[in-house]
Amino acid sequence: MDQISTRQSLPAEPRDFGFYVDGARVPAAERAVFIRHSPAHDVPVTRIPKCTEGDLDMAVDAARRAFDDRRWSGLSGQARAAVLLKAGALIRARAEEIAYWETLENGKPIAQARGEVLGCADMYEYASGLARSLHGDSFNNLGDGMMGLVTREPVGVVGIITPWNFPFLILCERVPYILASGCTIVVKPSEMTSATSLILAQILTEAGLPDGCMNVVTGSGSTIGQAMAEHPRIDMLSFTGSTAVGRRVVEAAGRSNFKKLGLELGGKNPQVVFADADLEDAADGVAFGIAFNTGQCCVSGSRLIVERSVADRFAEMVRDKLAKAVTGDPLDEATQIGAITTEAQNRTILSYIEKGKEEGARLICGGGALDMGQGQYIAPTIFGDVTAEMVIARDEIFGPVLTILPFDTLDEAIAIANDTDYGLAASVWTKDIDKALVVTRRVQAGRFWVNCTLAGGPELPLGGFKQSGWGREAGKYGVEEYTQIKSVHIEIGKRRPWIA
Template sequence: MDQISTRLSPPEAPREFGFFMNGAWVPAGDRELFDRQSPAHGVPVTRVPKCTVEDLDAAVDAARRAFDDRRWSGLNGQARAAVLLRTGALIRERADEIAYFETLENGKPISQARAEVLGCADMFEYASGLARSLHGDSFNNLGDGLFGLVTREPVGVVGLITPWNFPFLILCERVPYILASGCTIVAKPSEVTSATTLILAEILSDAGLPDGCMNVVTGAGSSIGQALIEHPRVDMLSFTGSTAVGRRVVEAAGKSNFKKLGLELGGKNPQIVFADADLEDAADGVAFGIGFNTGQCCVSGSRLIVERSVADDFARMVQAKFDKVRVGDPLDEATQIGAITTEAQNATIMSYIERGQAEGARLICGGAQLDMGRGQFIVPTLFGDVTRDMSIAREEIFGPVLTIMPFDTIEEAIEIANDTDYGLAASVWTKNIDKALTVTRQVQAGRFWVNTTLAGGPELPLGGFRQSGWGREAGIYGVEEYTQVKSVHIEIGKRDHWVK
């Protein structure tokens, strides 16, 4: 496929894709096509095929053959690392192209998309080292007649279902680690944001990944996604999405072949601010924590829990930050908050804003659509007088909507933070190390930030507690997630016969 240089305007015509299987592009042919319109500009930007279940079967067969004949898992760590390193370099070379289509399909600001793409190159470069360092263990304490080994082996064919909010980032938080373990992949991106997943498949092939190790089928979650979850020749399924759909994934996997599951699901994440924090820093961090990716982020800090003595002042500080946030065309380098990705999500966010007011919450600022002449935009929204039983305080809104609840003691702050079904992420803002450590230890969340938010890199694992999911991605934990542990017992010397 011809590359396209980044332009800060929508394309004149949509870019047409096939799907990717067994190391090559498969043309759409007579398959039905999905036309994706930019959520910010209202014009068609990409066109991808709606694959059939037969296409999925063929992709799984390709991944199965590639795994079983050991063309990838049988390579040494150095050979796998070389492919991952080359992939990172090619991502950097094509970063503008990838960021451009990420912005066109998703609606996120181009500056954010570009930073994410470069971070994804880091993922591959870091995972290359893990391909060489993955190891097991040995037991030399079993007596003179027995020696024990523990090995890690790749789990097999991995089905990968990714969402529309971070199409490339979430993909790259998984793919390099899955490949580092020696597994092969069948990926199914969201039908509204398929372009960058397809581009990555091409990059991996160009980097030397053997045919069949990375396959991408496009289409709806209800058909292709469901078939991938249920597929008996898929050994493990990694799913990122809502907790409600995650439950259906668990049920479907249990009815097929009891495949191993990795799930990153919803979150209703607290940001706890103590009076002794640097309140200027905290206000900026809180605004960023809910405004990043227009709040369409499973780890966004959507519940602001503030020490009562500074709650009113801090609310005004956050409001002042919201008032200065630049919402607009995501292809403008100055934009900080772009478009809502889908019409359905736009309607959902607005319905929660209406419900919050109906339940008695006080709308401090925002709460409205921004009329840009085209596209769908929502200004950052702040609610006060929120109680824990309100839907806006309990349910994942997945948009730029922030609720404020005050606390008086550290124990109350922790109680409010843990009063949720979720446990994905949390932040605490304080200059008191005792408070910071106490909160970090007692708030139940898989990712935690102290005096910052949404920070990190490929070294630390991602994942949640409670109904926020199972398993961990990224870091060495993310490679181990896609392995099976095998115990090997080796007898030394002559056997003591059972039958004399």
């Protein structure tokens, strides 16, 4: 597809998607459908089936057969790697198409969507090497009569439930690593943003993935998502979403088959800025950290913890940065901040902004909705004079709302950073390597950035501390997460009899 322009991009009618089972598209047929409207343009863009629990059973059965007959898990690492490499190449070839539908359904800027899609191709290419290097261990120290092996085996059928904020990226932080381990997959994307997950399933089939190894069932979290968490033939579930829903996933898994869980949940992530930092760089990074994806990002840097001696000046610098950011039509290449993805989230963010005003926080900039003529947009918002007890300082708002909390000492900065139920991500800005290392070691977060934020790649794992989740995705750890460890004892020579 040619590069999309604002004038010619909107579809004349919504694109029909089915769901995907056993290597083939299944049309909606008599099923009810969900019509997704672009949050930036208020026009219908996709039609997605509302699948039933019977449809989920069909997908799980396909994944179960594909796993049990070893059509994928029984292949060599080299054979799996070849499929993953081809998938990466096909994602690159279809990057404009994928970014286009991602932008229409999600509301994120097209330039951002394109960058995410190309980064996802990297993940398949990196995971292809992991498919070949995955290994266990051996123990040749058990004496002349015994040899010990530790093997890694794929866990089985994996369910994946993804949210609407990064539909393609979050899926691709999991799928290639899960496939590299030899597992088969059933995906339940958000009903708001299902298109790119369905396109990915087609791509994997074209890349040579055997039928049944990648299935996509569309529908709501309350029906299909809940049924996946409780499904007795799903061996492991990867869930990305809020901590509140994550608790329900844990409860549902416990009621069924005690399936293994990978959970990436909420965050209230600190950005700690010291007076000795490059303040221009830090201001740009803090602005990026709160406005990227309109703040609808679980690793968004929503708490600015700044040294008191520079706090007022730094707040002005961040405000000035955000004032220059381009908010508008996400199909415009120049746009940096797009639309809020769902009506419910739009209401939630605005309600938190009003709560901040009611709690007595000082509004530095933003503070409400933006009238762009169509769609739903919120101005990046900064609150000063925030105290740790305020709701806006404690709750995950999941929008472009930044709270500022000053500190005087390094120990105080660390205490404020850790004063949260979450532990997903954190950043520190300083030119003093000792400070950077102390903060990195003592702040409780699964991902950490020094003089940068929201950086990443396929090599490093993702995941949280505390109530931000369990397990790790991506990197070699993301492959190992989807394996079971088996100890094997091999006796050498004739057995010493127990009964003479």
